[in-house]
Amino acid sequence: MKILVCMKQVPQKDAPLKLNEAGTWIREDVSYEVNEPDAYALEEALRQKEKHTGEVVVVTAGPARAQQVLREALAKGADRAIHLEGDGFVGLDAYNTARAIAAAIKDETFDLVFTGLQSDDYGYAQTGVILAEILGWPHATIIMQIEKTDGGIRVKRELEAGFFQFVDVPLPAVLTIQSGINKLRYATLIGIKQAKNKPMRKVAMSEVQSALGDNLQKIEKLYVPQKSKNTEFLEGSPAEVAKKLVEKLKNDVRVL
Amino acid sequence: MADTILVVVEQREGKLNRVSWETIAAGQAIAADMGWTLEAAVVGSGVSAIAGEVAAKKLAKVYAVESSKLEPYTPDAFAAALKQFIEKHPARVVLMPHTYQVRDFVPKLATALASTAISDVVGYKHDGSKLLFTRQMFQGKFVADVSFTGTGPGFVTFQNGAFRADKVEGGASVAPVETVNVEVPDGLVRNKPQEIFKEAKQAVDLTQAEIIVSVGRGIKEQKNIDLAKQLADALGGELAASRPICDNGWLPMDRQIGSSGQTVAPKLYLALGISGAIQHIVGMKGAKSIIAINKDSEAPIFEIADYAVVGNLFDIVPPLIEEVKKAKG
Numbered sequence: 001m002k003i004l005v006c007m008k009q010v011p012q013k014d015a016p017l018k019l020n021e022a023g024t025w026i027r028e029d030v031s032y033e034v035n036e037p038d039a040y041a042l043e044e045a046l047r048q049k050e051k052h053t054g055e056v057v058v059v060t061a062g063p064a065r066a067q068q069v070l071r072e073a074l075a076k077g078a079d080r081a082i083h084l085e086g087d088g089f090v091g092l093d094a095y096n097t098a099r100a101i102a103a104a105i106k107d108e109t110f111d112l113v114f115t116g117l118q119s120d121d122y123g124y125a126q127t128g129v130i131l132a133e134i135l136g137w138p139h140a141t142i143i144m145q146i147e148k149t150d151g152g153i154r155v156k157r158e159l160e161a162g163f164f165q166f167v168d169v170p171l172p173a174v175l176t177i178q179s180g181i182n183k184l185r186y187a188t189l190i191g192i193k194q195a196k197n198k199p200m201r202k203v204a205m206s207e208v209q210s211a212l213g214d215n216l217q218k219i220e221k222l223y224v225p226q227k228s229k230n231t232e233f234l235e236g237s238p239a240e241v242a243k244k245l246v247e248k249l250k251n252d253v254r255v256l
Numbered sequence: 257m258a259d260t261i262l263v264v265v266e267q268r269e270g271k272l273n274r275v276s277w278e279t280i281a282a283g284q285a286i287a288a289d290m291g292w293t294l295e296a297a298v299v300g301s302g303v304s305a306i307a308g309e310v311a312a313k314k315l316a317k318v319y320a321v322e323s324s325k326l327e328p329y330t331p332d333a334f335a336a337a338l339k340q341f342i343e344k345h346p347a348r349v350v351l352m353p354h355t356y357q358v359r360d361f362v363p364k365l366a367t368a369l370a371s372t373a374i375s376d377v378v379g380y381k382h383d384g385s386k387l388l389f390t391r392q393m394f395q396g397k398f399v400a401d402v403s404f405t406g407t408g409p410g411f412v413t414f415q416n417g418a419f420r421a422d423k424v425e426g427g428a429s430v431a432p433v434e435t436v437n438v439e440v441p442d443g444l445v446r447n448k449p450q451e452i453f454k455e456a457k458q459a460v461d462l463t464q465a466e467i468i469v470s471v472g473r474g475i476k477e478q479k480n481i482d483l484a485k486q487l488a489d490a491l492g493g494e495l496a497a498s499r500p501i502c503d504n505g506w507l508p509m510d511r512q513i514g515s516s517g518q519t520v521a522p523k524l525y526l527a528l529g530i531s532g533a534i535q536h537i538v539g540m541k542g543a544k545s546i547i548a549i550n551k552d553s554e555a556p557i558f559e560i561a562d563y564a565v566v567g568n569l570f571d572i573v574p575p576l577i578e579e580v581k582k583a584k585g
Contacts, residue, residue: 180503242575
């Protein structure tokens, strides 16, 4: 099984974020980490490779700092990496990001492409599905299980409210992977060492520019949400707060 | 040609998904503000009854987009059917609820029409004739106003609860219903879906609980969940959790609150160590009262909390349990 895993670097979950001066994006001087659903996608790809042999290739589109996500993936067991490197990749909409990835892999023959179901920063949940349409491949989303079959794969698709559905999908296909599909592994020291010698192919914006178009949507303004709720902050020592909370539970919430 | 808003309602196995009323409410609001025409479509096989249900509301027209190949749902069939329909019935914007099914095909449909979708929208504004759609970013820490910059139909998916189903206006008369038969060629549909099923027998129905004590990553370790359980017991409530806790196997999946778990609207939702990621909030923002305890003052959960405590839950919950027990006598 030759599997491509699309991974994104996003600001760390608890990183304090600040708006840039223009109010159109965040200031980039924060710590970054791998987008959590993508980590699950990578883990799933590594497990499929361990079960069926094959190759796992990881790709990301982003500035130089995004290389860290690829290095960690290689350390965990991915075989090679592709870095669409450039600041310009940050501002691309999902359609263009998918076009850039498709352009970068046009000479490859993957059986499967995985993405996380959505990113922790934008939360659009689109890039994988758009990529499937561009490649002309079938796809399935929010996947919790993958089994190889004679005709391709059988996947378990998560639905709302605890429902699921099995779907038979022919290969090659794109899958968007749900968190919790598996348990994430840690990179071993040997893995980290071996990662240094694994191929890392850099692709510049100029190489894929002709495949891109104009962005079809634009963030006009990014801002702190206006509070619609009148939140009352309760302060004091834990003992004092506990008493205040019980008062609220009695008199306002009326559950005591 | 009128400026048209198209709402594509969702049906599952012959029944209208109730969240579609929220999308119709959104469509009616935008139509009123922009002076545009509102139409709706239902996609499937044998869906004229659903089209009739929708036609009772205040809108100009309802379409039943029909093909036997549209049942069961597959992204190939739905994208092909709607592409055909929209090419013949142009719209300025196409609105849908942000359901798992819509997420499965809308990006494909938008791309096939050389257009784009703005997902998981919580509201809209208009600046003259320019529509801006508001959506949360960075797990709810910020919101963005997003505009369409292309010429194609703009797709918008609305977050659960962003608009209210009870705000849908009825029509003075029943809207005309038109059946549109679409072509879905043999071989186009590549996926073979099986029956939809529920995983395990649900031991607890959290939607019936009046009081819910819910834990997130801030609970740190599985053994600490017992502290939350003690609080739940003292209050006479149920224990619940955000997704990561269930992914770790610390609580069973039927305790999960959020877009992939249960949606609840209890009298009290007490969130312990929950940051307030969007996928969790959509499952509980309807609670009558929300109390949040989190050591991060910037946690998005505080945006929707009625009462908030910025502090260490391990310091606060033990005395809270004692005070609750005292109050109950």
